[in-house]
Amino acid sequence: MFIHIGNDNVIQSKDVISIIDHSVVTSSGTMEKLIENNTKQQKVFGPTDEAKSVVVTSEQIYFSSLSVSTLKKRASMISTINKLEDYSDEIE
Numbered sequence: 001m002f003i004h005i006g007n008d009n010v011i012q013s014k015d016v017i018s019i020i021d022h023s024v025v026t027s028s029g030t031m032e033k034l035i036e037n038n039t040k041q042q043k044v045f046g047p048t049d050e051a052k053s054v055v056v057t058s059e060q061i062y063f064s065s066l067s068v069s070t071l072k073k074r075a076s077m078i079s080t081i082n083k084l085e086d087y088s089d090e091i092e
Contacts (some may be wrong), residue, residue, distance in 0.1 A: 005055050006066040007046045015057040019071050022051045022063070035061060068082050 001013050023029045035054075038044050038061050046063035053071060055062040064071065 003047050003071070005062055005071060005074075006064045007062075009045060009062050009064070011055065011062070013075060014065055015059065016055060016075070017058060018056045019068055020054045020056065021068050021073075022053055 002010050003013050003016070004010050020031070026033070031054075034056075035044060043060045044063070045060060047065065048063050050065045051063035052066060053064045055071065056062055071090045
């Protein structure tokens with residue numbers, strides 16, 4: 001399934017490694033180094049000036065203007081949808 005993470009970015013939910021609050025990222029030297037290295041490789045997307053969260057995937061890093069809680073709700077909805085039974089064949 002896919003998750004719309006804002007700023008016209010849609011990613012596969014299976015690729016998400018972590019969703020981190022932007023304020024935590026700016027206070028972590030390790031995260032700053034990770035973002036710096038990925039920026040050099042042109043693997044960082046999204047507006048850094050209005051970022052509320054950072055989504056780390058297996059291939060890229062995305063700055064999102066959506067909050068961590070909003071992204072968590074979207075990911076939870078996908079999980080719920082995946083668990084639903086398909087009864088469409090039984091309805092006739």
